[in-house]
Amino acid sequence: MYLKNALRAATALTFVATAAAHAQSITIATVNNGDMIRMQGYTDKFTEATGIDVEWVTLEENVLRQRVTTDITTKGGQFDIMTIGMYETPIWGANDWLVPLDGMSAEYDVGDLLPAMAGGLSHEGTLYAAPFYGESSMIMYRTDLMEKAGLEMPEAPTWQFIREAAAAMTDRDNDINGICLRGKAGWGEGGAFITVTGNSFGARWFDENWKPQFDQPEWKEALTFFVDMMGESGPAGYATNGFNENLSLFQQGKCGMWIDATVAASFVTNPNDSTVADKVGFALAPNSEGVDKRANWLWAWALAIPAGTQQEDAAKQFIEWATSKDYIELVAENEGWANVPPGARTSLYENDNYKDIPFAQMTLKSILAADPQNCCAQPTPYTGIQFVAIPEFAGIATQVSQEFSAVYAGQQTVDEALAKAQAFTAEEMEAAGY
Amino acid sequence: MARAVTTRRKSFNTALAWAVGLLIFFPILWTILTSFKTEAQAIASPPLFLNFNWTLENYAIVQERSDYMRFLWNSVIIAGGSTLLGVIVAVPAAWAMAFVPSKRTKDILLWMLSTKMLPAVGVLYPIYLLFIRLGLLDTRGGLVVVLMLINLPIIVWMLYTYFREIPGEILEAARMDGATLKEEILHILTPMAVPGIASTVLLNFILAWNEAFWTLNLTAVDAAPLTAFIASYSSPEGLFFAKLSAASTMAIAPILILGWFSQKQLVRGLTFGAVK
Numbered sequence: 068m069y070l071k072n073a074l075r076a077a078t079a080l081t082f083v084a085t086a087a088a089h090a091q092s093i094t095i096a097t098v099n100n101g102d103m104i105r106m107q108g109y110t111d112k113f114t115e116a117t118g119i120d121v122e123w124v125t126l127e128e129n130v131l132r133q134r135v136t137t138d139i140t141t142k143g144g145q146f147d148i149m150t151i152g153m154y155e156t157p158i159w160g161a162n163d164w165l166v167p168l169d170g171m172s173a174e175y176d177v178g179d180l181l182p183a184m185a186g187g188l189s190h191e192g193t194l195y196a197a198p199f200y201g202e203s204s205m206i207m208y209r210t211d212l213m214e215k216a217g218l219e220m221p222e223a224p225t226w227q228f229i230r231e232a233a234a235a236m237t238d239r240d241n242d243i244n245g246i247c248l249r250g251k252a253g254w255g256e257g258g259a260f261i262t263v264t265g266n267s268f269g270a271r272w273f274d275e276n277w278k279p280q281f282d283q284p285e286w287k288e289a290l291t292f293f294v295d296m297m298g299e300s301g302p303a304g305y306a307t308n309g310f311n312e313n314l315s316l317f318q319q320g321k322c323g324m325w326i327d328a329t330v331a332a333s334f335v336t337n338p339n340d341s342t343v344a345d346k347v348g349f350a351l352a353p354n355s356e357g358v359d360k361r362a363n364w365l366w367a368w369a370l371a372i373p374a375g376t377q378q379e380d381a382a383k384q385f386i387e388w389a390t391s392k393d394y395i396e397l398v399a400e401n402e403g404w405a406n407v408p409p410g411a412r413t414s415l416y417e418n419d420n421y422k423d424i425p426f427a428q429m430t431l432k433s434i435l436a437a438d439p440q441n442c443c444a445q446p447t448p449y450t451g452i453q454f455v456a457i458p459e460f461a462g463i464a465t466q467v468s469q470e471f472s473a474v475y476a477g478q479q480t481v482d483e484a485l486a487k488a489q490a491f492t493a494e495e496m497e498a499a500g501y
Numbered sequence: 502m503a504r505a506v507t508t509r510r511k512s513f514n515t516a517l518a519w520a521v522g523l524l525i526f527f528p529i530l531w532t533i534l535t536s537f538k539t540e541a542q543a544i545a546s547p548p549l550f551l552n553f554n555w556t557l558e559n560y561a562i563v564q565e566r567s568d569y570m571r572f573l574w575n576s577v578i579i580a581g582g583s584t585l586l587g588v589i590v591a592v593p594a595a596w597a598m599a600f601v602p603s604k605r606t607k608d609i610l611l612w613m614l615s616t617k618m619l620p621a622v623g624v625l626y627p628i629y630l631l632f633i634r635l636g637l638l639d640t641r642g643g644l645v646v647v648l649m650l651i652n653l654p655i656i657v658w659m660l661y662t663y664f665r666e667i668p669g670e671i672l673e674a675a676r677m678d679g680a681t682l683k684e685e686i687l688h689i690l691t692p693m694a695v696p697g698i699a700s701t702v703l704l705n706f707i708l709a710w711n712e713a714f715w716t717l718n719l720t721a722v723d724a725a726p727l728t729a730f731i732a733s734y735s736s737p738e739g740l741f742f743a744k745l746s747a748a749s750t751m752a753i754a755p756i757l758i759l760g761w762f763s764q765k766q767l768v769r770g771l772t773f774g775a776v777k
Contacts, residue, residue, distance in 0.1 A: 094722055099736040104566070122722045125733035130717055137718060141629050143638055145721045256737070310738050315544040318740075328738065340541050340740070 092120040093147040102408045147378040153187040160190035166372040168194045196369035197390040201410030203433035204363045206350040208324040212236045223351045233300035236323030245300030247322035250475040251309035258468030259453035265289045267354040267362035271443040277501040279492035306475035332426035349429040364453035365437035535746035543743040559747035576726035580709035583648035587656045595660035613654040639721045663697025699766045727752040
């Protein structure tokens, strides 16, 4: 009798335990982009393997940023995994808001993560977020228009060449703009682009004492060059163009060149969406003659675990799965190598199947050419290339980029915008205690 | 002659009304049309109006990717609940202000309305912390309360305006006949103000349905309404306009249908007492 009861109890406990195991669920906040949506489609495979259910909260990038920042700073505990970028990771890691991603399995092979990515997602040598995909920026250009202009794109061109080529490719009668670049206000939009342009002209945001540098000649040269070139060869109304607007123009054959995120390469070479899919070449982002820094950034969307989550182990399991070599193989098997998440692992670029993808090697070269610890020709006190990894940066850079966009729209001069940027940044930095 | 001028003016007014109506409706129409295009057609230049290959692919993708019914149900509960709760709180308040005014009634009304001038983000952190303490994050109940509070000034103002049109003598007569306060509000005032209450309910239901700051910031999985559903299709890095349009069309369809069927009550309520 006792034995029967004991067996019943054990069976019941097993059922409860099994049910509890199946009931384990993690919530992930993420952005809406092709790679992340694709990952959501494969989540069932993770659940099958581990019994852990996954709930997704997908949001637009800026909304996500506000949402996860509010949650992590108030310890709201709404998410077990957050999709964050290179800007947030080192700051949040330094504040102990994230769980360190140490103790990953040997199979995961942390050493295989691209050093630039692992470095940008670490604080004091500790990895706080695992890169799901990484990107830099590069030149995408129309090979047919370049040929028609009688020019040949070097692998590593200068801004001076780009300006000359843009003028030669511009055909206003046929609505072709020699070059399309971001002018839209916002630190992650036009702000990011003008920052790397500044870097490639020898400019920097701050000197070693955190003094803003917009009053220095390098910034004036960079901004004047950008405005003049876009006036000669850019699309009308470029002051409001961001990534999507330029992507749309390029796909419709209205841009000779476009310098933007490497992730765009898969869009512009996709014949389903792009009218110029078979006429696209790639080159490294340019630099000004005599400056050894190029206008290419470094970014990664990465998965991090907020400190205080009740599901730390399950969250780590998911991150290991989603950013593993096996996941890349899984996507390649089902959707082809062109659709695997790029820019995160060294082994991907050593894979013979991936080497055949037209933009793969240029993406890798662009990523390798970007050094977040050493963004600029002159010494700086900060890390980051298209951003400065301090909490105050997003607010300051948004305001500064609004001033620059006003120049692009013809509402003020370069000198006026730089003077305002200098005064505003100095005031904010002083108020922040720098 | 006078008749001819009147007819011409009438025709002009009709044409003008149609033109303004179409202008206002055009963004919605364009969203609906875009939802039936491919992503390439959605960004075509010059834009394609009707001459494109119509497809339901975007709707199929959205259906496959998202649990639309869950978002819809949350929207119905949150918008409906906050409106109902708002009316329950606002009717007695508006009654007091309309029929038993004090020297400070106007000031109170203006003060209530002035709370709408505060940018929502200014109180995001206090509300968020309060929600954490009360365990209300990602709950429909929490959002019902927040949206009710946000829309309460408008509800009170609208009801106050309608109640002021009702002669106080009728209520006095009811009181003399022995009606209690509850009976006076429920059986005398409310039936007379039905058009006004109906339009207030409809307008606030629409406002709550479309609210996209608190509903995005205070929800995650369980209580996320259709605003979160739309936000999940917006992307600054990638052209997904056709899918976003399909999601938007699905999100606004219920409220459009509701507005269409109740437009008579809505117009009647909004113009109630407009001409004296």
